[in-house]
Amino acid sequence: MALLTLFLVMIPVLQCLSQGPAVWLPPNTGENLLGKAGGMIKGVGGMAGGLTGGLGGILQGIGGGLQGIGGGLQVIGGGLQGIGGGLQGIGGGLQGIGGGLQGIGGGLQGIGGAAIGTTQGFTINPGIPLTTVTGFPSTKQMQISGNGGFPMTGGILQGIGGGLQGIGGGLQVIGGGLQGIGGGLQGIGGGLQGIGGGLQGIGGGLQGIGGAAIGTTQGFINGYPGTAGQQQMQINGMGGFPMTGRCTFQIGGSEMQNGWRKITAQGRQFVTVFLQNSMDNTSPQWSILITGILSSTSVTILTNNSDFKKVMSVGKGETVTFDYPKPSQISGSGTDLGSIIITAEADITVMSRNYKGTSGDVALIYPVEQWGTEYNIFTPTDGPSKHYAEFCVIAYASLTTVTMVLSGAVQYNGRNYKKGDTMTVDLKPLQFIQLQSKDDLSGTRVTSQYPVGVICGHSCVPGVKGCNHVYEQLLPEDNWGISFFVPGFTFQPNYDVVYVMASKPTCLEYQLGEKKLKTNLEARKVMKFKVSAAEPLSIHSTEKIQVFLYGTGGIFRGKPFGSFMTRVPDIESFDLTYTLLGQDNFDNNVTIIMAKTSSVPGFLFNGKPLPNAKWQTFPQSEYSWLEYNYGGGFSSNIMQHPITPFGLLTIGYSKDMAYGSVAPGIQAPSAPSTEIQAPVPIPVPTKIAEPAVVAPVKPAVVAPAKPAVVTPPKPAVVTPSKPVVVTPVKPGSSSSSEEKHKIKKIKENTKINQAAAALKKRSIKSPRDEED
Numbered sequence: 001m002a003l004l005t006l007f008l009v010m011i012p013v014l015q016c017l018s019q020g021p022a023v024w025l026p027p028n029t030g031e032n033l034l035g036k037a038g039g040m041i042k043g044v045g046g047m048a049g050g051l052t053g054g055l056g057g058i059l060q061g062i063g064g065g066l067q068g069i070g071g072g073l074q075v076i077g078g079g080l081q082g083i084g085g086g087l088q089g090i091g092g093g094l095q096g097i098g099g100g101l102q103g104i105g106g107g108l109q110g111i112g113g114a115a116i117g118t119t120q121g122f123t124i125n126p127g128i129p130l131t132t133v134t135g136f137p138s139t140k141q142m143q144i145s146g147n148g149g150f151p152m153t154g155g156i157l158q159g160i161g162g163g164l165q166g167i168g169g170g171l172q173v174i175g176g177g178l179q180g181i182g183g184g185l186q187g188i189g190g191g192l193q194g195i196g197g198g199l200q201g202i203g204g205g206l207q208g209i210g211g212a213a214i215g216t217t218q219g220f221i222n223g224y225p226g227t228a229g230q231q232q233m234q235i236n237g238m239g240g241f242p243m244t245g246r247c248t249f250q251i252g253g254s255e256m257q258n259g260w261r262k263i264t265a266q267g268r269q270f271v272t273v274f275l276q277n278s279m280d281n282t283s284p285q286w287s288i289l290i291t292g293i294l295s296s297t298s299v300t301i302l303t304n305n306s307d308f309k310k311v312m313s314v315g316k317g318e319t320v321t322f323d324y325p326k327p328s329q330i331s332g333s334g335t336d337l338g339s340i341i342i343t344a345e346a347d348i349t350v351m352s353r354n355y356k357g358t359s360g361d362v363a364l365i366y367p368v369e370q371w372g373t374e375y376n377i378f379t380p381t382d383g384p385s386k387h388y389a390e391f392c393v394i395a396y397a398s399l400t401t402v403t404m405v406l407s408g409a410v411q412y413n414g415r416n417y418k419k420g421d422t423m424t425v426d427l428k429p430l431q432f433i434q435l436q437s438k439d440d441l442s443g444t445r446v447t448s449q450y451p452v453g454v455i456c457g458h459s460c461v462p463g464v465k466g467c468n469h470v471y472e473q474l475l476p477e478d479n480w481g482i483s484f485f486v487p488g489f490t491f492q493p494n495y496d497v498v499y500v501m502a503s504k505p506t507c508l509e510y511q512l513g514e515k516k517l518k519t520n521l522e523a524r525k526v527m528k529f530k531v532s533a534a535e536p537l538s539i540h541s542t543e544k545i546q547v548f549l550y551g552t553g554g555i556f557r558g559k560p561f562g563s564f565m566t567r568v569p570d571i572e573s574f575d576l577t578y579t580l581l582g583q584d585n586f587d588n589n590v591t592i593i594m595a596k597t598s599s600v601p602g603f604l605f606n607g608k609p610l611p612n613a614k615w616q617t618f619p620q621s622e623y624s625w626l627e628y629n630y631g632g633g634f635s636s637n638i639m640q641h642p643i644t645p646f647g648l649l650t651i652g653y654s655k656d657m658a659y660g661s662v663a664p665g666i667q668a669p670s671a672p673s674t675e676i677q678a679p680v681p682i683p684v685p686t687k688i689a690e691p692a693v694v695a696p697v698k699p700a701v702v703a704p705a706k707p708a709v710v711t712p713p714k715p716a717v718v719t720p721s722k723p724v725v726v727t728p729v730k731p732g733s734s735s736s737s738e739e740k741h742k743i744k745k746i747k748e749n750t751k752i753n754q755a756a757a758a759l760k761k762r763s764i765k766s767p768r769d770e771e772d
Contacts, residue, residue: 069202079195086187093180100174104167263479263573265664266293267367270342270350271453273432275390276329277356277469278460285360286327287353288342291319291579291636293666297346304430305337314348319581319636333412335425335433339394349579349664359460359469361564362583362652362659368396371451372476376503376524377407377444380458380470380550380565387467388436391456393446395427401449402427407524408439427452442501443524451476463553463562465656470565472548472661477503480544481570485594485618487625488533491556491653498529498537498568499548506543512536514619521545536625538618551651551660561653564660571623574645575665582635583659586652591639591663593626599644600624606637639663 277284290299292314301310301322314320330336342350342365350365379389393402403424410417412435417423425433435441436459446454457471486498500508504523510516513535521527521541531537531549539547547568553561574595582589593603597617603610605628615624630637632654639648648663 073202076195076199079190079192082190083188083192086184086190089184089187090181091184093177093182093184095177097174097177100169100171100177104171108167263370263475263569263665264667265349265364265366265370265662266347266666267369268344268347269368270365271339271368271394271396271430272342272350272352272365272473273336273339273392273394273434273455274327274329274352274354275392275434275455275457275469275471276331276388276436276459277354278359278387278467282356284327284329285353285355286324287355288322288324288340289319289351289353289581290314290322290342290344291349291581291664292316293347293349297344297348299342299344299348302341302343304339304341317579317636317638319579321634330434333410333433333435335427335431337428337431339430339432341430347666349666351581351661351664353583353659354469354471356469358562358656359467360657360659361457361468361470362650362661363455363472364662364664366453366473366475368451368453370475370479371396371453372478373448373451374477374503375446375452375454375474376477376501376546377441377446377454377456378474378499378501378526378546378548379441379456380461380499380548381440381442387458387460388438389441389458390434390436391441391444391454392432392434393427393448394432394453394455395429395448396451396453397429398450399429400427400452401425402433402452403447404435405445406441407443408437408441410435410437410441442499442526445524457565461550461563461565463656463658464555464560466562468553468562468564468658470550470563472565472567475546475567477544479573480546481572482541482544483571484537484539484545484547484568485571485621485623485625485647486529486531486537486539486547486549486568487592487594487616487618487627488531488536489551489590489592489651490533490627491554491561491588491590492532492551493554493556494552495530495532495535496552497550498531499550500527500529500539500545501525501547502541502543502545504543506541506545508545509540511538511618511620516620533616536616536618538621538623549649549660551658553658556653559655562656562658564651564653564658566649566651566660567662568649569647569662571645571647573665574647575667576642576645577638577640577667578648578663578665580630580637580639580648580650580663582630582633582637583652584634585654586657586659587632587654588629588652589631589633589635590627590629590651590653592649592651593628593639593646594623594648595625595641595646596622596644597624598622599641599646600626602641602643603646604638604640604642605630 272288274284274286288301290312293316295316297314299312299314299320301312302308310322312320312322328338330338342348350367351362352365353362354360377391379391381389389408393404395402401424403422405422406417406419408419410423412423419439427433441456446452454474455471456474457469460467460469480503488496500521502521502523502525506521507518508521508527509518510529512529512531519527529537539545547570549566549568551564551566553563555561571594580591595603597615600613600615603613603626610626610628613626613628615626617624648665649660650663651660652658
């Protein structure tokens with residue numbers, strides 16, 4: 001197991017060393033270094049200096065590290081030989097026990113033979129007159145005479161004594177066998193110690209390799225062709241960056257927690273785009289809403305392939321709204337390089353808002369660490385004829401091949417694709433593709449070579465009056481869930497629609513109002529449910545699914561409100577604390593809490609208990625929901641529960657408008673970076689824990705009890721002592737505080753092993769240098 005774990009850890013390390021981490025700089029920062037020949041000459045000079053000054057050092061460090069690994073493997077081999085010798089000793093001990101048992105059997109046979117010989121060697125003659133003895137009448141006595149057998153008092157006891165000696169000898173042999181087993185266990189313990197020492201050697205080798213990376217200088221600098229005659233710079237870490245600081249193990253997802261992948265909306269690196277909002281020529285209003293987790297966090301917003309740059313500061317719990325001055329949207333199906341990049345010194349959450357008049361929506365934006373390589377598209381149906389179902393795919397830090405199996409007809413790059421066709425495109429770093437269709441694109445499967453971001457929706461779906469743009473960022477398949485609760489709303493006079501999609505065939509058990517039913521759902525097919533305040537929905541599936549709520553719009557208190565779309569969180573992704581934003585230009589900002597009924601009394605809104613809370617229960621479940629209106633206009637709030645995780649949606653409605661989104665959950669933030677981050681879309685450095693130095697505990701030496709010496713004629717009944725089962729203590733197991741610390745280190749390393757296994761599964765690699 002230790003060797004397997006080590007192998008899994010080594011895979012991403014070697015990949016990282018062979019490919020190098022990549023850092024992308026924007027094309028027009030400062031004096032546009034990449035477009036000027038002087039900058040390129042300096043880059044070549046830096047490359048030469050880095051090669052001459054650092055290549056020898058890194059190769060020496062790597063060589064020393066590999067020698068350490070080789071020595072560690074040799075020690076492991078010796079440990080395995082020790083284990084083999086121990087097993088041989090155990091085998092010899094078991095053979096000795098067998099011989100002892102044979103000796104006992106021979107002794108018992110000797111005793112039996114003595115008894116048989118005695119009875120055969122004497123003759124009993126009845127009828128001899130007995131003389132009178134102390135008044136007893138004369139009677140007959142038995143005459144026992146020897147006929148060449150064993151003397152009764154000598155031969156019998158000698159035979160029994162010989163048999164007992166045989167038994168004693170057998171017990172001694174068994175004792176020797178048990179000693180052999182004890183020696184074998186000692187050999188195994190020594191072998192485990194050898195393996196532990198070998199792992200220490202391998203850890204030292206890895207440290208040597210890491211030190212070699214730290215000791216190098218600038219590394220390679222290559223120009224990467226941009227657009228419109230511009231250049232982008234790619235700095236690849238042949239050196240200059242510590243392996244443990246920049247060579248990041250990305251798993252394209254989030255932290256594992258209790259067997260489920262923990263979804264988080266907070267992070268430091270975000271990339272997003274805005275889908276097309278309706279077809280008129282009105283300029284859209286694009287906004288980025290940023291909420292700080294720590295105080296005084298510097299945030300930079302860039303637009304790829306342009307000179308646009310905005311730097312701002314956001315405080316703890318503060319939300320800053322940035323409105324793009326003159327946004328331009330991509331129309332129809334096509335590709336574009338104008339993605340939006342948000343970077344921060346410490347953790348933040350990000351939401352986006354896209355409005356054109358009364359047509360618009362709000363969506364939660366996930367950090368790039370949440371991106372994946374497998375998605376299934378969802379688009380709402382029944383849009384007006386001149387509007388389209390749409391989705392986009394965004395590449396990140398490397399040239400990425402994206403494959404899409406279409407569920408509807410698409411026209412792209414002068415070619416008509418029909419339902420069922422496969423489309424393959426190569427996206428440059430930070431490039432995205434938008435596809436539109438009059439057909440429903442739900443069920444379109446998207447797979448990619450490297451992690452990508454996916455946003456889906458509709459340019460304008462019908463409402464009570466006009467139409468409304470809706471969109472949502474998707475989670476990759478491995479971040480879906482199996483248990484969901486979807487309430488209805490008091491402000492909806494009719495019903496809303498819930499869409500359920502699976503990536504593989506699954507069985508759904510659901511409770512709709514008082515009706516409890518079961519049905520099968522095919523892969524990449526969509527099932528619809530109508531929900532209302534009187535008929536909420538709860539779902540449990542055998543396979544992971546994704547669930548969306550589509551608000552159909554309506555009229556409440558004489559005022560029409562628009563349609564909206566939001567993803568529904570599964571119960572395994574619930575959090576304890578959320579940022580809750582009220583949007584300006586809305587008369588009603590409403591939050592929907594989904595939580596265990598037992599947790600109802602503990603909720604806090606901005607640190608105070610919820611006032612006038614009227615909870616409703618999901619039938620035949622332990623969950624309830626609350627619809628809480630926290631007022632009109634912009635506001636930034638905190639909703640939390642001290643103990644029990646819960647789900648939170650944020651919905652707004654006003655005359656002719658509406659929005660819906662998952663609220664961003666926040667956890668305890670990581671410490672702010674002490675390193676000044678360039679305003680570039682690079683993965684957040686993750687510190688890789690050094691291998692824990694754990695000395696295996698030497699197994700206890702147990703000497704088996706010696707059998708008692710048996711002396712005839714009255715032998716003691718000897719029961720051989722049962723040997724103590726000796727289990728060698730696993731390295732790092734101890735109740736002392738020092739050993740507890742070691743155990744904690746081992747658990748940290750286990751998380752890295754899990755990340756490495758997931759990395760291998762998802763085929764996520766650091767991008768290779770792309771030569772101009």
